Amino acid sequence: QKEVEQNSGPLSVPEGAIASLNCTYSDRGSQSFFWYRQYSGKSPELIMFIYSNGDKEDGRFTAQLNKASQYVSLLIRDSQPSDSATYLCAVSRDNAGNMLTFGGGTRLMVKP
Amino acid sequence: GAVVSQHPSWVICKSGTSVKIECRSLDFQATTMFWYRQFPKQSLMLMATSNEGSKATYEQGVEKDKFLINHASLTLSTLTVTSAHPEDSSFYICSTVGRGGQETQYFGPGTRLLVL
Numbered sequence: 523q524k525e526v527e528q529n530s531g532p533l534s535v536p537e538g539a540i541a542s543l544n545c546t547y548s549d550r551g552s553q554s555f556f557w558y559r560q561y562s563g564k565s566p567e568l569i570m571f572i573y574s575n576g577d578k579e580d581g582r583f584t585a586q587l588n589k590a591s592q593y594v595s596l597l598i599r600d601s602q603p604s605d606s607a608t609y610l611c612a613v614s615r616d617n618a619g620n621m622l623t624f625g626g627g628t629r630l631m632v633k634p
Numbered sequence: 635g636a637v638v639s640q641h642p643s644w645v646i647c648k649s650g651t652s653v654k655i656e657c658r659s660l661d662f663q664a665t666t667m668f669w670y671r672q673f674p675k676q677s678l679m680l681m682a683t684s685n686e687g688s689k690a691t692y693e694q695g696v697e698k699d700k701f702l703i704n705h706a707s708l709t710l711s712t713l714t715v716t717s718a719h720p721e722d723s724s725f726y727i728c729s730t731v732g733r734g735g736q737e738t739q740y741f742g743p744g745t746r747l748l749v750l
């Protein structure tokens with residue numbers, strides 16, 4: 523079993539729709555959770571991080587964390603073609619952002 | 635956040651040569667930097683943690699004699715791929731943990747290595 527699992531996709535949504543990206547992790551000791559976006563040929567860029575159970579909203583993005591279910595998700599509202607990218611979920615055992623373990627990523631395609 | 639640069643952005647070399655990749659923290663002093671490798675259509679894999687003034691910590695399966703890491707200053711870490719072979723061709727990315735209470739990793743733009 524992989525430590526951090528994501529559906530590889532592609533996940534295809536129409537422009538303006540909500541895209542829902544999911545991630546599960548195996549290490550119950552994980553403390554912090556991150557979503558990165560990676561465009562083809564580029565390095566990852568941070569979208570959001572979340573430490574506590576519940577929802578965290580930032581603009582069009584909402585991260586959801588459920589530690590009991592070992593599940594973290596990212597919702598993208600009003601999806602735009604520019605959101606088309608691979609979304610990487612990462613978890614860390616500490617709150618200092620060290621020792622990230624990445625999932626395989628989900629490729630999102632937003633169609634005009 | 636943090637601003638991280640890498641140089642070069644891409645390099646092509648012959649098999650058997652050594653390649654040095656630089657990672658710089660541009661806007662703050664980074665005591666710790668991380669080196670990742672990403673093969674096509676795969677996710678990032680942590681290779682090593684680079685600590686200023688001390689030896690790097692390598693992940694299991696990463697040959698420390700092949701991937702030499704030097705973190706001689708608070709703004710510069712280097713990764714040298716020694717005696718590179720075609721299977722070392724990959725996207726190498728460094729990162730550092732940002733400051734200001736937001737303990738998240740910020741990534742450099744990456745270096746694409748092609749070994750012929």
